[in-house]
Amino acid sequence: MDKSRKILPVGISDFRKIIEEQYYFVDKSLLIKEIINSGAEVTLLTRPRRFGKTLNMNMIKLFFEKSEEETASLFQGLKIWHCEDTEKYRCEQGKYPVVFLTLKDIKCDSWGETYEKLKNMIQLEYNRHAYLLQSECLTKFDRQYLGRILNMDASDADWQDSLNRLTGYLKAHYKTPAILLIDEYDVPIQQGHMLDYYDKVINFMRNWLSGGLKDNQNLKFAVLTGILHIAQESIFSGLNNLDVYTVLDKTYREYFGFTQEEVDEIAAYYDCKEKSGELRTWYNGYNFGGIDIYNPWSVVKYIRAGNKPAPYWLSTSSNDFVHRIIERSSPETEDALKKVMDGGYLMTSLNTQVVYPTVYDNPDNIFSFLVMTGYLKVNALEELEYGEDYVLCIPNEEIACVYKEEILSVFDVQNEGIIRYSAQLRRALFTGDLGQLDELLHKIIKCSVSFYDIHESFYHGWMLALTSMFYDTHYVRSNRESGKGRYDIMMEPKSARFPGIILEFKVLTENRAKEVEEKLHQLAESALQQINECDYEAELRDRDCRSIIKYGIGFYKKEFSIVKG
Structure with a gap:
């Protein structure tokens, strides 16, 4: 990249740093105008991760916050400073006390760790306003409360009341209502669901947010960002003044992510206009309120990498939650997702208030979650006799890579040897060649399974990952009901020229080495017997499958025995 040009910022959410150090800035400052004009008391803006939420919130903070530092100069070259009726907006600059909290990094393994990080975050914001300890507008009781928070010896009730208290103290001190900004409010909630x-x-979030937002006379307004609108848990209980804007709404649609015009300007500035088609194929395609939006993180990474296309968004955070959705989805949902992965479409209603525990309840919830999080996009809206349905598809090539590399694998299969043997494995599995299958699985298991992997759930996931490679010829399903029970894995052929396959596993958890071979064979025979006795092949028969191969496998660490029926 030409050193004479401004640097594109990667991962920088500090608005002041970007402006003062003259990074390339895509001007989203008219978002401030929209917020002022809306007159909303509480606004929730939901967008996928890495679409500029934190940077925008930092910009809003620096525009409105009353401070000893001069901040108006940060905005003097931006659209907000030169728009129609500009004086109406300029007079709001630097006028209000601001409480700003971001929860984007609160991703912990336990509630105890999460609670400590939440308290640390709150304490740091209180420390930013520690001058209130000297305020003559606060009572002795108020200062004692401030001291408890600052010294980290407050009670649970104190922490839950911290938003309400701080906004009240700021209003008393400044004689003007405060602005409350909470960025990525739902990050610890998703982590809590996963763990x-x-x-x-x-x-905690219900009590904390309700205290800060519900009937809070100390607020000028509040803005929150997140991925989902979590309403059904009463997290915004009784909050009648909440305005929610998702990816389906026209309001605020151009302020998160890059528009076509903005990407054209970036491409022209960095002399890569000839790459416009590649940029569009890889990173455009998100539909926010009816307009096309590019993934800003990936556009920036693409240009900084010398115009090299890659799934940059994929590496920004874990896709564990999407893996869990795929694991628990019905065969119909799996079929629909595989259809869109192959370039097709699906039609569904959308629920903009998806709740984490109910994501798995029905396909509409799953597809709604994938739309809100950026894994699917709304391609069209269909008017039906009973209402409206949305036509969904994969946004772009980058997300297609996510499906192919992450979602369809379900479990992380990293070893290159597995890919190397895939063609041979397919042939042995489909023809019932036990000798070849035994040889190949032994090669794969030695290079990809630990001596300490001894639980049935591990081997089940490992085999599911292997069989998922054959999604082009088979629908691969796990733990579904068929006949008189639930099989481990079923592979339903997409074409009559391929066999249907059923796999059942059993695991020897502990035994003496000299008994392992005999015991594993007995377990494999027992697994095959279970397939027959429970009539697991009933589903395949109902689907007119002409040929069915049944495999029973017994596992023990890096050893196994396999039989066929």
Whole structure:
């Protein structure tokens, strides 16, 4: 990249730093105008990760915040300073006390760690306003409360009341209402769902946010950002003044992500206009309120990498939650997702208030979550007799890579040897060649399975990952009901020329080495017997599958035995 040009910022969410150090800045300052004009008391803006939420919130903070530092100069070259009725907006600059909190980094393994990080975050914001300890507008009781928060010896009730208290103290001190900004409010909530402390984090967030937002006379207004609108848990209980804008709404649609015009300007500035088609194919395609939006993170990374296309968004955070959705989805949902992965479309209603525990309840919730998080896009809206349905598809080539590399694998299969043997494995599995299958699986298991992997859930996931490679010829399903029970893995052929396959596993958890071979064979025979006795092949028969191969496998660490029926 030409050193004479401004640098494109990667991962910088500090608005002041970008302006003062003259990074390339895509001007989203008219977002401030929209917020002022809306007159909303509380606004929630939901967008996928890495679409500029934190930078925008930092910009809003620096525009409105009353401070000893001069900040008007940061905005004097921007659209907000030169728009129609500009004096109406300029007079709001630097006028209000601001409480600004970002929860984007609160991703912990337990509720205890999460609670400590939440308290640390709150304490740091209180410390930013520690001058209130000297305010003559606060009572002795108020200063004692401030001291408890600052010294980290406050009670649970104190922490839950911290938003309400701080905005009240600021209004008393400045004689003007405060502005409350909370960025990525739902990050710890999703983490809580993934790691089984959801109820605890929801309980805290409900009390904390309600105290700060519900009937709070100390606020000028509040703005929150996140990925989802989590309403059904009463996290915004009784909050009748909440205005929510998702990716489906026209309001605020151009302020998160890059528009076509903005990307054209970037491409012209960095002399890569000839790459416009590649940029569009890889990173355009998000539909926010009816206009096309580019993924800003990936556009910046693409140009900084010398115009090299790659799934940059994929590496920014874990896709664990999407993996869990795929694992628990129905065969119909799997079929629909594989259809869109192959360039097709699906039609569904959308729920903009998806709740984490209910994501798996029905396909509409799953597809709604994938739209809100950026894994699917709305391509069209269909008017139907009973209402409206949305036509969904994959946004672009980058997200297609996410599906192919992450979602369809379900479990992380990293070893290159597995890919090397895939063609041979397919042939052995589909023809029932036990000798070849035994040889190949032994090669793969030695280079990809640990001596300490001894649980059935591991081997189940490992085999599911292997069989998922054959999505082009088979629908691969796991833990579904068929006949008189639930099979481990079923592979339903997409064409009559391929066999249907059923795999059942059993695991020898502990035994003496000299008994392993005999015991594993007995387990494999037992697994095959279970397939037959429970009539797991009933589903394949109902789907007119002409040929069915049944495999029973017994596992023990890096050893196994396989039989066929």
